[in-house]
Amino acid sequence: MAGLAKAMTIAGSDSGGGAGIQADLKTFHQLGVYGTSAITAITAQNTKGVAGVYPLPTEAVSQQMNEVLSDIGTDAAKTGMLFHAEIIEEVAKQIRHFEVTKLVIDPVMIAKGGAKLLQDEAITALRNHLLPLAEVITPNLPEAAYMTGLLIETPEQMREAAKVIHQMGPRHVMMKGGHLQDDAIVDILFDGRDFYEFAHKRIHTRHTHGTGCTFSAALTAELAKGTSLVHAVERANRFIIEAIKTAPQIGGGHGPTNHWAVIDYM
Numbered sequence: 264m265a266g267l268a269k270a271m272t273i274a275g276s277d278s279g280g281g282a283g284i285q286a287d288l289k290t291f292h293q294l295g296v297y298g299t300s301a302i303t304a305i306t307a308q309n310t311k312g313v314a315g316v317y318p319l320p321t322e323a324v325s326q327q328m329n330e331v332l333s334d335i336g337t338d339a340a341k342t343g344m345l346f347h348a349e350i351i352e353e354v355a356k357q358i359r360h361f362e363v364t365k366l367v368i369d370p371v372m373i374a375k376g377g378a379k380l381l382q383d384e385a386i387t388a389l390r391n392h393l394l395p396l397a398e399v400i401t402p403n404l405p406e407a408a409y410m411t412g413l414l415i416e417t418p419e420q421m422r423e424a425a426k427v428i429h430q431m432g433p434r435h436v437m438m439k440g441g442h443l444q445d446d447a448i449v450d451i452l453f454d455g456r457d458f459y460e461f462a463h464k465r466i467h468t469r470h471t472h473g474t475g476c477t478f479s480a481a482l483t484a485e486l487a488k489g490t491s492l493v494h495a496v497e498r499a500n501r502f503i504i505e506a507i508k509t510a511p512q513i514g515g516g517h518g519p520t521n522h523w524a525v526i527d528y529m
């Protein structure tokens with residue numbers, strides 16, 4: 264196991280196991296990467312929604328990062344649910360201190376059922392402190408719309424929003440198109456100059472809980488292994504499509520995707 268790639272997730276716990284820390288660690292494992300975590304908040308949720316959110320003290324988040332990064336280290340990291348500004352500022356401080364350069368930011372704001380996973384005023388901290396440290400940010404359409412104030416309903420509008428978000432400091436913007444009102448989905452990557460498009464057909468299913476977390480975790484795992492960004496996005500895309508297609512039928516609401524998904528490069 265010498266040379267095993269390592270990835271860290273800094274995110275909230277989903278008791279239902281489909282999103283958050285649980286989705287990230289399962290995905291890292293499936294893609295052959297050693298996963299570590301810093302939990303920011305505990306949520307009580309299942310496939311039907313989020314019943315409770317309990318943020319951890321900022322010191323607890325900071326200490327988890329310190330213990331992991333000072334000993335085990337990491338080849339890449341991702342952030343998910345960060346909940347409030349103080350946690351964001353502390354996470355940014357630790358990312359800078361430990362010089363984590365392959366940072367994926369999934370700007371988690373609202374769960375599918377409508378529960379708030381990021382406080383309104385925390386968006387400024389996300390922009391000022393974390394975005395400039397990101398190798399790539401992975402907003403879905405509502406998150407990108409909130410960050411830019413733009414209406415985003417078409418691929419052309421996704422490209423315009425990607426340009427605006429790129430100005431906020433991340434090196435790349437990965438616009439996820441799962442919320443397009445169309446059977447043809449396109450995810451769009453922007454590197455500040457060129458656009459790379461990943462088009463695929465919508466899978467009709469209600470089992471899409473945690474798609475954003477699972478996609479960004481797969482992307483982080485690939486970056487940790489040293490895969491180039493465009494190829495990492497392409498592989499993460501294939502992984503999430505297979506995970507949605509083969510979703511286990513779990514729970515009475517929006518069930519999780521299949522974190523055991525197998526794609527041919529593995």
Ligand SMILES: Nc1ncnc2c1ncn2[C@@H]1O[C@H](COP(=O)(O)OP(=O)(O)O)[C@@H](O)[C@H]1O
Pocket residue numbers: 402403404439440441442448449450464465466467468471473474475476478500503504507
């Ligand atoms: N029904 C679906 N069929 C196929 N791909 C999907 C579907 N829903 C989401 N995806 C893919 O899952 C990933 C996450 O997308 P999205 O749903 O936009 O994020 P989030 O879960 O953060 O809202 C993207 O790669 C998107 O294309």
Ligand SMILES: Cc1ncc(COP(=O)(O)OP(=O)(O)O)c(N)n1
Pocket residue numbers: 274275276277282283284306343344371373374375376380471472473474475476477517
């Ligand atoms: C703890 C926690 N983190 C993130 C989410 C949202 O995950 P996401 O992948 O955006 O999936 P949906 O909520 O849209 O299904 C969460 N629910 N819980």
